[in-house]
Amino acid sequence: MSDPTSLPNFPPPADEHPLRGRVLDVLTDLGLGPNIDADGDVAFTIGDPAQQLFVRCQDGDFPVMRIFGQWMIGDQVPEDALARLQRTNDFTLQLNLVKVGIANDNLVVTGEHVVTPGVDISTLFQITVNLVMEVVQMWHTSFLSPEEQQALAEQAAAGNVGQDPAQDPAEGTGQDGTGQDNTGQDGTGPDGAAGSNHRPQDEE
Numbered sequence: 001m002s003d004p005t006s007l008p009n010f011p012p013p014a015d016e017h018p019l020r021g022r023v024l025d026v027l028t029d030l031g032l033g034p035n036i037d038a039d040g041d042v043a044f045t046i047g048d049p050a051q052q053l054f055v056r057c058q059d060g061d062f063p064v065m066r067i068f069g070q071w072m073i074g075d076q077v078p079e080d081a082l083a084r085l086q087r088t089n090d091f092t093l094q095l096n097l098v099k100v101g102i103a104n105d106n107l108v109v110t111g112e113h114v115v116t117p118g119v120d121i122s123t124l125f126q127i128t129v130n131l132v133m134e135v136v137q138m139w140h141t142s143f144l145s146p147e148e149q150q151a152l153a154e155q156a157a158a159g160n161v162g163q164d165p166a167q168d169p170a171e172g173t174g175q176d177g178t179g180q181d182n183t184g185q186d187g188t189g190p191d192g193a194a195g196s197n198h199r200p201q202d203e204e
Contacts, residue, residue: 019065019115020057026122027055046129053129065121067128068110070103074140091139097128098135109135 023042027034032044034055042055053069077084084102091100101108111128115121141149 017057017059019059019063020055022115022121023055023057023065023125026125030122030126047133051133053132055125063115064112065115065124066110066112067125067132068108069132069136071107071109071136073102073105073107074143077140077143087139087142091135091142095135098131100135100139107136107139109139 017040020036020040020042024034024036027042027044032046034042034044037043037054040056042057043052044055045052051069051071053067056066056068058064058066073084081102088100088102088107092098097113098109098111101110109132111132113119113124113128115124141152144152
């Protein structure tokens, strides 16, 4: 008789969680090696150094796909909590599809979509992940002086941004060698509400 612990960990049937099944297929096809965590979210990592993000799927008449992550706030950002919250408010009001918030002194960025049966999830997923990651850097960069922003823009034009972590305004965020997992592991949601154990929770 086979040892049950040696059997592969197959995902649940797609019809049990229709949207999550579609998301798992897409992430697998993209080579991201997705996993389902204890909360039922789809976890995946991207980039080098690795950044962990999550996809939360809500089935129903209007299925919702939420892509989110959480990052430590960089040293260049003022300690003033009000200044941080005002900046996140500015970003949320100006951006489409993406929301920005502060939870336990960490930056939370989420992108949400209503996903109907005919939607191209692969394209939507890739666009949203890129947008989330871009917003993380934009938020940190917005606290730099004009001279520092200009220098960063010149580095970006030369293709140097991201090559040296010391030059990245979001250095120390996510899972980039800080020694801890900062992608939504604080038990609060984007609005600061308590979660089940480690990541933003669904709004009621």
